Amino acid sequence: MPEEPKDPQVTPAAKTDDAGQNPHLKSKKNRPKRRVGLWTYIISIIVALGVGIGGTYWFLGRAVTQEINNMQQTSAAMKKIQSVYSTISENYYKPVNANKLANGAINGMVSSLGDKFSEYMDKSETESLNDTIDSSFSGIGAQVQKSGSYIQIISPIAGTPAKKAGLKPKDIIKKVNGKSIAGLTLTEAVNKMRGKVGTTVKLEIERGGKTFNVTLKRAKIPVTTVNYKMVGGSKKIGYITVSTFSTNTAKEFKTALKALDKKGAKKLIIDMRGNPGGLMTAALKMASIFLKDGKTIMQVQTRGAAAEKYVAGKKYDGGFKETKPTTVLIDGGSASAAEIFSAALQQSGNAKLVGSQSYGKGTVQTVTSFSDKTEMKITIAKWLTPNGTWINKKGLTPNVKASEPSYANLTVISSVKNLTAGNVNDNVKTLQEYLKALGYFDGKVNGYFGTTTTSAIKQYQKHAKITVTGKMDKNTLTKMETELATKITDNDRAYNAALKLMEK
The missing domain is CATH 3.90.226.10 (2-enoyl-CoA Hydratase; Chain A, domain 1)
Known part of the structure; x- marks a missing residue:
């Protein structure tokens, strides 16, 4: 294996080769070592040699003073944390768990950074992340990040349940199995979406201001990348x-x-x-x-x-x-x-x-x-x-x-229950957009299930060689989604542009 690059100004406990969500090199120390600052060495030199020449002495002296101030501030902050910890441990009206307090303090410090890519992970969250590195986990197959109170999809992975279900980058996951994930950490939310191969998970997704539900069957995420x-x-x-x-x-x-x-x-x-x-x-x-x-x-x-x-x-x-x-x-x-x-x-x-x-x-x-x-x-x-x-x-x-x-970014129709004549809702509007993209609807996309929509469904059912009723059922919707996915693939503009560029 090629020698790993040395990252500048990173201690052995914080060495990394990771530019993404997943770690590669991890410290085996019990706790991170404090980085020894340059000025700490300068202080030692000054004490040992007792020298200071003109402006250089003034400059070094100011730097030394700053380093001492930083150390004093750190010491004061740690004393305050210890004081709060002791106060809660000794005075809270019922017994408290020491590990829970410590984890809460750590999570609070990391959260204060306001960086969605920095987080403290408990044992189960650590195991989940390590599985991800090795591409040997089961779940829905989407890379995600925190976005406000919820979770946002960075990208669904090709060939996974998330990709097959039509989930897109920037989709917001709001609920998992009917329960809001607002306020959960990234890894807490991910763990709720993971599970045994073959089991299902229901997600509430928000895309472009619209909300819809989608049920995914968990699968083994491909080891081959x-x-x-x-x-x-x-x-x-x-x-x-x-x-x-x-x-x-x-x-x-x-x-x-x-x-x-x-x-x-x-x-x-x-x-x-x-x-x-x-x-x-x-x-x-x-x-x-x-x-x-x-x-x-x-x-x-x-x-x-x-x-x-x-x-x-x-x-x-x-x-x-x-x-x-x-x-x-x-x-x-x-x-x-x-x-x-x-x-x-x-x-x-x-x-x-x-x-x-x-x-x-x-x-x-x-x-x-x-x-x-x-x-x-x-x-x-x-x-x-x-x-x-x-x-x-x-x-x-x-x-x-x-x-x-544009039709590649349509939302997923989660249920056919409200796709009935006379109804007006967002699911009907999405259905009309499906039919329009497939070339069977030329009316106004307004979310009203009227005669034009019924007629378009009949035309599609005739084309798909299924029972012509003008009504939406699960079989019709599945056929429609499959055909739309094929059309998106066949009209892959970026791929076609690259192919044309390479064929010159």
Whole structure:
């Protein structure tokens, strides 16, 4: 395995290779070590040598004073925390659990950062996160983050229940199995969505101001994160999809490249759409393959330090290089490590990005492990693109813009109960949009189930070769959703644009 890069100004207890939601290197210390500041060393030197020359002495003296003030403030803060802890323990009207108090204090400190990517995790939450790193878990298959009081989907993973159910980036999850998740931590909400393979979970989703319910059957989330095939006919184009950046992704990616080479691929399309990111090391290894040695892959900037460049070379790619013309597909669900890879190829490898604006996650997280099997995930740095741009909350801009058709973002119809003649509601409006996208409704999309809607349903049922009633039932809805999904795939504008670009 290539030597891991050394992150600037990060202690052994906070070392990381993670630019996404998932940790890779974790401290085995019982508690994080306090970083020994530069001025601590300067204080020792001054005491030992007893020197101070002119302005330099004044400058160092001021810095020493600041360091002492910081230490005093820290000491005062810790004393206050201890005082509150003792007061509650000794005076609360009923017995309190010491661990619960400690965890509450830790959660409060981490929450005060106002950073949705930093959190303290208990034992079960830690196990859940570690499963995610290895891509060996069961659930709905969506990368999520905190958004206000609720949970927002960053991206559903290809081939998972979330993707098949039509969930989209930026969908807000408000309830799980009928219970609000308002106020829950990210991992608490995720644990409610996970469960045994084959069991179901009901989610209440908000999209574009509309709310709908969807029931998903939990599944084993694919361990394989890379898939590939030949496309483009005689043009011999290799097409690779990468769903996440997990432990084995870089290895799978290299295998895919070698297999496509044997098949005679002359050009490559790499699909990073819907990829929520993951391990930074995987992104470094994969991007290095496409860049000349010495070219910048990314930059990492910790607090108060100059940005450190990570450059392509044998330590990441093992000497394996790919020189075929390459295009990368991105969208609003491409985040974190997916953006690192895409930016590296765009800015240092002259590859073109095709699709829509990426998500925009430009921070690096580390995980510190504690002896009680809990962990703390905390943001410790910014990552920058090769040219020094911080894309946080902005995303990458594609060279060729090609967004999905409008009907690709339609909400899911959760039930046919209120899809009856004479009703007026949002579900009827969505049904009309379904029918319009499929070419069977030419009336006004107003949410009223009238004769025009009934007529359109009859036309569709005749086309689908099912009993013609003009009424909505589960079978008709399932057929309609399947056909709409196929149409979305067949009208993949970004893919078609990339294919056209590669066929030149």
